[in-house]
Amino acid sequence: MAALHPQCGGASSTARRVRCRAASRTIAAAAATATSTACSPVEAAAPAPRRAPARRSTAATVAGMWRQVQGCNDWEGLIDPVAGEVHPVLRAEVARYGDLVSPCYKAFDLDPSSRRHLNCKYGRERMLDEVGMPGAGYVITRYIYAAADVTFPTMEPSTAGRGRWIGYVAVSTDDMTRRLGRRDVLVSFRGTVTPAEWVANLMSSLEPARFDPCDPRPDVKVESGFLSLYTSADKTCRFGGAGSCREQLLREVSRLVDACGKDRPGEDVSVTLAGHSMGSALALLFAYDLAELGLNQHGLNRDASGCRVPVTVFSYGGPRVGNSAFKDRCDELGVKVLRVANVRDPVTMLPGAILNEGTKGFLAGWGATGDCYTHVGVELALDFLSLRDPGSVHDLGAYVASVKAEACGKVPNAAEDGGILAMAMELVGGQSAAASAWKEIAALQMGGLVQSLGF
Template identity: 75%
Template sequence: MWRQVQGSHDWDGLVQPLHPVLRDEAARYGELVDACYKVLDMDPSSSRHMCCKHAKETVLEDAGLVKAGYEVTRYIYATPDVAAAPSATSAWVGYVAVSTDEMTRRLGRRDVLVSFRGTVTQAEWAANLRSSLEPARLDAHHPDVKVESGFLNLYTSSGDKSGGVGGMGSCREQLLREVTRVVTSFSKDNPREDMSVTLAGHSMGSALATLLGYDLAEHGLNRDASGCRVPVAVFSYGGPRVGNEAFKDRCAELGVKVLRVANVRDPVTMLPGAILNEGTKGFLAGWGATGDCYTHVGVELALDFLSLRDPGSVHDLGAYVASVKAEACGKVPNAAEDGGILAMAMELVGGQSAAASTWKEIAALQMGGLVQSLGF
């Protein structure tokens, strides 16, 4: 049933209640994204600062995924071009991989995977502040399609005149080249083999995954060597809104399937567009307000978890994966009962690093959304 798990019928009947096969796949892709955090070198004194600590041949095993069933073909870098961080350098944001022969037999198709981490660097935080909608400009035919400017900047900017890391170009250019190469190569060698393209990411990474899915489909790059369309599915974990209603509609027209795994207590999933969004559009129109509103794309797989001992876990990818594995659509194992905003604030005063990181991202997205809402 791999096509259903990849969203061929918009996950109808698989989400509520959560089907065990979809549960396992959502957890598996979440772990493949979590690997990005585990192998990222965040030591400022290291010569490999903000790069992957391991070689492509062993990176998934080194991340603890001994039997991941994928071979990494390329590392992907992004270089934000933002005034708040003019000296930003390229940082490793994820990888492209393809399923092994053994995993392909298990899955029922050759799976091309792109995995993205979330926000980590100062330049990426600064990009989150740029929450205004702007034309995507990824094709010349749909000027009404708009996306969050900060995510678009991360996706399209090479950051400097040299063209990014080693002249490889922007994050977008690296991705389009590599995904096209892998799809064409494997479909040419195995013309009778089914194939899928899966894009998975957490937080900022889920926004990049969604932009890539739209971009691939819009330009017809998700086609194999014989010209047949390869299905594209996005597995988003704790992802923010990415674009406007026209962006959502165009993704649907192109057949880009997005499963949003979202904790109902995670504020990042409610941003940007805290004021201007799909839920308030009708209300604002009644008051004579017009303009674009942020709109979520795809189908939501709603989770509900919170630990007062670690309020930052509401956005933590490990907590997301644990909740999915527990078939929760409820709470992660041993999660504390919700004690309200005051209790959460008191925990934050304790200065836990995970919480501080989460709320830093929330604040950046919220401030950018507020600026847009006020029309500055």
């Protein structure tokens, strides 16, 4: 049974945890004049002071407050940690972006006999229609592939080093752009499905990201398995997935943002990265990469107000990605992350089961050394559980259903409403959602133990 989190506690130094309650309650919303005011680069980089609660306007729209929805003020005024309420416009956008991740599972071809094995079942032009989202409001411009640099004894030689379809890049249509108040460049990532990705989850040792060759920052470290998926190149170049996931993303997103600046001068632009589970880790790595390289700051990438193009991550059931230096650097660069996390989902607590932001001080007191995994961003906590399907605590469908149910005061049954992970894993070998989810959890847990022990 799904429920709302009864008590989330106070805010920590690394993330704010809030509770979701029925949207019919009053929310501490931004003042009406603030919803139409763009955030300056300085505002985007610095935390905003706590604003006095104000009754939400019934006329509030995403177009009128899109910068706040994208986190320019760290969602202050849209999320009330005291009353546990979320602005309905933000809630709707969180659900919408979650829905836009689901095609990455629904369209993934896991049939070994198919010529599109490990690719998307459909062409870009009709993929959203085929998965039941004809009115999504986005045009897909490129599919993205990731290849884990891992092998194991049972892996077929034909699949070693091959890129797997991991997600897509899209840009909002003119109609959706008018509704959103800006041109939105979207990157959507799925979570772990293939055996190579399970193995990559075991590689939880921390290593320097080193994305900027001019300023490698060796202290900024991320999980090696996620880094491998992000930076390893496809050795087969099948389906046009040339280069690493990173190279594909940098080329396409830079192209789209530059094109928006040239073809539509004065139009506001945003870059939104949405991912589930492992996909949320890739989304965060890409957001950090964009910000570290300054690709969200150069001349053509400034909107009508002269602000930087905002880069925002909507994470669903995401694990920890890097150490405290990584978190601090993301904050310094103004990377905005809204972490939608089920408090019963163990994946959100990994890796770093022992060495994490909560135990760092305690371990330091005992003279323990080593890097501690640390979450990035603002946490929006949900609480749902189905006794019939325990694995659904990590299911994307259950996450989205829970967010949507809050808008109408209902409590979803995760076993009925969240079946995306179960569907994907049935294609692998008839595994239930519970078996597949706990497989990922076990991999992350074992990797976290290896990291903690220093092996």
